Amino acid sequence: MSAHAWHPIAAARDLPPRHVFHAKLLGQELAVWRADDGFINVWENRCLHRGVRLSIGLNEGQELKCQYHGWRYASRTAGCTYIPAHPEGAPARRIANRIFPVIERHGLIWSALETSPDDLQTSLPPDPLVLREIAIDAPAAIVEPLLAAYDPPGHGPRPIFFIQPTDSESCVIRGVVPEPPPTGALALLRLHDAALCALRDVAEQRPAA
Amino acid sequence: MPDPTTANLWHPIAACADTPVGTPQRTTLLDTPITYTLHGEGHATAASSSMLPVLIRYGYIWTSLGTPTADLFDIPEYAEPDRRRFNAASVSVHVSAPRAVENFLDMSHFPFVHTGILGAEPHTEVKEYDVETSAERDEVLATRCRFFQPQPSTAADQGAEVEYVYRVPHPNCAILYKSSVIDETRRDVIGIFVQPVSQERVRAHMLVCVLDDRSDDETIKRFQQTVFGQDKPILENQFPKRLPLDPRAESPVRADRVSIAYRRWLSAKGITYGVIPAA
Structure with missing residues (x-):
């Protein structure tokens, strides 16, 4: 599980307008938010001032506002733009949060902990059916072989699965169906949801290697 | 240990x-x-x-x-017979003791966390105040702390610029003195006494010792519980949970001078429990 590789961290639908989504990748907590112009920000989930999670902050469209002292950080740069305790002075330029790279593709939001990985290599059509994510209290290494053998009866087109390694003890299965049939999407979602929940039960009961 | x-x-x-x-x-x-x-x-x-x-x-x-x-430590005002004095609440919080104390010393969160009660935008500025660490009394003292408050206490009918004094006479206990709306020559006293359950969990006990001739005990308690109930989710979303004592670990501004003095005082005392000591 490389820090340089792209991993899914959210579904595109997790980022409705003016929301801040709490994600985690390889032990790193992330605050993920879509600005009003559509730009997706993936930041370390801590205000630089006193360490409060930015995922409980307010998405104000072009800035994220911390809940504790109202510090504001700009979309794209994550630079602090305003410190309400000192409204007259401009914040020191060095106050900028840590940002992570981002790609929105196939209905998922992708990121990497280390910068400048190669482009995300997938060969999926642009609008697949995105399954509900399944959070699993077991490491990715235990989930991988279970997914390789995944074959629920009557599932139609096979989903493509990506595993989001949240930390060394847990992961999230994110599945997409590349070319869903024109009708019956709900039944397909239900079928996979039930099968993946069963897979989760198996994964969580298996002792870690 | x-x-x-x-x-x-x-x-x-x-x-x-x-x-x-x-x-x-x-x-x-x-x-x-x-x-x-x-x-x-x-x-x-x-x-x-x-x-x-x-x-x-x-x-x-x-x-x-x-x-x-x-x-x-001494709180002389506790002996004054006309004060309302009692424990307003004992609240479990998933945070270290010094993070809870530091939040108690902080004015600049009032407009954002205690909106409409202890602060309100656009009155966000923290004016210059004085901080000293007294070697003789072994405590951190912040004076001339002024802040506009929409509802300073249960005895208040309207907003006012309120003056605070903060004392930290114990690594896990702090006391604030704020202008009384009843008697301008005296001050309300509120204390936070933090019981460190572990390095990252506490019970915060809140003492009120205030001048209020019109509110019953339940009203005064509910006011303090409302305020602390607003602080609790902030404290539980602070990371790391232990207070970093290295001055470069977080980004203080002028409004944080009392927090800087408090962290330095804890360092000088050699405290390692509930903190991340400076390297």
């Missing part, structure tokens, strides 16, 4: 008014299970694997896992 300074402190473990008389109670202090009993008439006993020293002061039972080298 807690550092020696922390082990030798007096720590609050319960409010007397919330403790049944004559029945042994359990709590945890510095990762150590404690049994204590309030016997009435200002007498209590406490034990872990052996008997512990006990003090009853300001309406609370205090104990120590070590040998307290000093008496507990």
Whole structure:
């Protein structure tokens, strides 16, 4: 599980307008938010001032506002733009949060902990059916072989699965169906949801290697 | 094991008014299970694997896992007979003790966390105030702290610029003095006495000692519980949970001078429990 590789961290639908989504990748907590112009920000989930999670902050469209002292950080740069305790002075330029790279593709939001990985290599059509994510209290290494053998009866087109390694003890299965049939999407979602929940039960009961 | 300074402190473990008389109670202090009993008439006993020293002061039972080298700090106002004095609440919080104390010393969060009560936008500026660390009294003191408050207390009908004094006479206890809306020559006193359950969990005991001739006890308690209920989710979303003492670990501004002094004072005391010591 490389820090340089792209991993899914959210579904595109997790980022409705003016929301801040709490994600985690390889032990790193992330605050993920879509600005009003559509730009997706993936930041370390801590205000630089006193360490409060930015995922409980307010998405104000072009800035994220911390809940504790109202510090504001700009979309794209994550630079602090305003410190309400000192409204007259401009914040020191060095106050900028840590940002992570981002790609929105196939209905998922992708990121990497280390910068400048190669482009995300997938060969999926642009609008697949995105399954509900399944959070699993077991490491990715235990989930991988279970997914390789995944074959629920009557599932139609096979989903493509990506595993989001949240930390060394847990992961999230994110599945997409590349070319869903024109009708019956709900039944397909239900079928996979039930099968993946069963897979989760198996994964969580298996002792870690 | 807690550092020696922390082990030798007096720590609050319960409010007397919330403790049944004559029945042994359990709590945890510095990762150590404690049994204590309030016997009435200002007498209590406490034990872990052996008997512990006990003090009853300001309406609370205090104990120590070590040998307290000093008496507990003084709050002279507590003796004034016309004050309303009681424990407003004892609240469990998933945070370190010094993070809880630092939040208590902070004015700049009022407009954002206690909106419409202790602060409101656009009145966000923290004006210059004075901070000293007194070697003689061994405490951090912040004075001339001024802030506009929409509803400073249960006795207030309207907003006012309120002046605060903050005292930190104990690594896990702080006291604030704020202008009384009833008597401009006197000040309300509110204390936070933090019981470190572990390095990252506390029970925060809140003492009120205020001038208010019109509110009943429940109203005064509810006001404090509302305010602390607003702080709790902020504190529980702070990371790291232990307070970093390295001045470069977080990004303080001028409004944080009391927090900077507090962190430096903890460092000088050699405290390692509930903090991330400076390298």
